[in-house]
Amino acid sequence: MIKLIIFDLGGVIVNYDEIIYADYISNKFDIPLSKFLKAFDFYNTKLEVDAIKTKEMYRGLSKEFHIPIRDLDWNPPFRNNAKLNLEVVNFANNLTKKYKVAILSNLTISRYLYLRKKFLPKLKFDKMFFSCYLKMRKPDKGIFDYVVNYFKIKPEEVLFIDNMEENIEGAKKLGITAILFDIDSDWKNEIEKVLNKN
Numbered sequence: 001m002i003k004l005i006i007f008d009l010g011g012v013i014v015n016y017d018e019i020i021y022a023d024y025i026s027n028k029f030d031i032p033l034s035k036f037l038k039a040f041d042f043y044n045t046k047l048e049v050d051a052i053k054t055k056e057m058y059r060g061l062s063k064e065f066h067i068p069i070r071d072l073d074w075n076p077p078f079r080n081n082a083k084l085n086l087e088v089v090n091f092a093n094n095l096t097k098k099y100k101v102a103i104l105s106n107l108t109i110s111r112y113l114y115l116r117k118k119f120l121p122k123l124k125f126d127k128m129f130f131s132c133y134l135k136m137r138k139p140d141k142g143i144f145d146y147v148v149n150y151f152k153i154k155p156e157e158v159l160f161i162d163n164m165e166e167n168i169e170g171a172k173k174l175g176i177t178a179i180l181f182d183i184d185s186d187w188k189n190e191i192e193k194v195l196n197k198n
Helices: 019-029 033-047 054-065 075-081 086-095 109-118 141-150 165-172 187-196
Strands: 004-007 100-105 127-130 158-162 177-180
Touching: 004 086, 004 141, 019 033, 019 075, 033 054, 075 109, 086 100, 086 187, 100 141, 127 141, 141 158, 141 165, 158 165, 158 187, 165 177, 177 187
Parallel strands: 004 100, 004 158, 100 127, 158 177
Antiparallel strands: none
16 A cells, blocks of 8 residues: 655656756757766766765866856756646645655755745645755665655555656665656556555
């Protein structure tokens, strides 16, 4: 029986993906997107577990691509484009009447601080878990174990919803029921099918 439903944040609750920033820089400075994205992912992965600071990412990208640090500010693309997926938010908030509901997100501290003011107060969830504070990230086994243990339940009592295939596979390896989210799919029906089996 499902007791806990975990939602990812970016690409599920909030319709923002860091590729928007990578695409912005790529176009502005005529850099192949795949090349910039590879370098950016290296730093962003470290930022998501608070292993480096944002200024270190800026310095590294500036040196590699010969871009002035002031032009690498990643906040404007994020703040101009990030929006709540209201249909998902309303659906998830309604689930809190019957289930424990949580957020589990790979997120940097700077992104979290903005979202905490702008969007997170609109979520009626029981708990929110962020990689930057836990110092581990999806799809690592440890972060899923941490959340399951926090709620004192079994992995098979969890439904996990995420838009990244690798995170879905990581959850499934632990016995967690997982749904790959796509905003253009019949995601609501997929979730309800699992819950109706309870």
